[in-house]
Amino acid sequence: ILNVEQSPQSLHVQEGDSTNFTCSFPSSNFYALHWYRWETAKSPEALFVMTLNGDEKKKGRISATLNTKEGYSYLYIKGSQPEDSATYLCALGDSSYKLIFGSGTRLLVRP
Amino acid sequence: KAGVTQTPRYLIKTRGQQVTLSCSPISGHRSVSWYQQTPGQGLQFLFEYFSETQRNKGNFPGRFSGRQFSNSRSEMNVSTLELGDSALYLCASGAGQGFFSQETQYFGPGTRLLVL
Numbered sequence: 062i063l064n065v066e067q068s069p070q071s072l073h074v075q076e077g078d079s080t081n082f083t084c085s086f087p088s089s090n091f092y093a094l095h096w097y098r099w100e101t102a103k104s105p106e107a108l109f110v111m112t113l114n115g116d117e118k119k120k121g122r123i124s125a126t127l128n129t130k131e132g133y134s135y136l137y138i139k140g141s142q143p144e145d146s147a148t149y150l151c152a153l154g155d156s157s158y159k160l161i162f163g164s165g166t167r168l169l170v171r172p
Numbered sequence: 173k174a175g176v177t178q179t180p181r182y183l184i185k186t187r188g189q190q191v192t193l194s195c196s197p198i199s200g201h202r203s204v205s206w207y208q209q210t211p212g213q214g215l216q217f218l219f220e221y222f223s224e225t226q227r228n229k230g231n232f233p234g235r236f237s238g239r240q241f242s243n244s245r246s247e248m249n250v251s252t253l254e255l256g257d258s259a260l261y262l263c264a265s266g267a268g269q270g271f272f273s274q275e276t277q278y279f280g281p282g283t284r285l286l287v288l
Binding site for chain 1: 175176205207212213214215216217220222227230262271272274275276277278279280281282
């Protein structure tokens, strides 16, 4: 059974700070890693789907890297803004038609 | 394109009752998944359907069931409700055109169920 760990559990930063958080997983059978942003009272929003070791994705101020050999992915936010406040979820896609989610990192950006 | 819609958004039931939740996927999407979120827990997988066939089921009791219709809309049913079934139920749709694991899943806003 794949187990997805996210750290830290929560993070408070000042507006303008850059921040990053980690998604860890056993380096074994999975085919993709997904990152989602989930704002309160909204639907989880897909950020990235990453499939290859060394894969890097970028969307505006947010970027992500994937290291499948060592079993981690980092999500970076450059120059955090209050609107970045949300819970960030990572999930593994294995061979069985489901996503396995971590418990998320809750980010609060103070103005 | 309209996003994933879920009805109802909020629901209050009492123990022992049953409930049916509905999910309409993005137009053209053929895969629908359901997840449960309880306080302090991550999203837990319930089931996935593709073209009216259940391809996977999570580790939930038989009181949890689902189905998918020919128009890809999906329903999930929980019978004999227990207090612990109080949760946010999310559905997600995917195009179903490639590898599921590598395909973006688009989530609805969820149905919040409270069991008293």
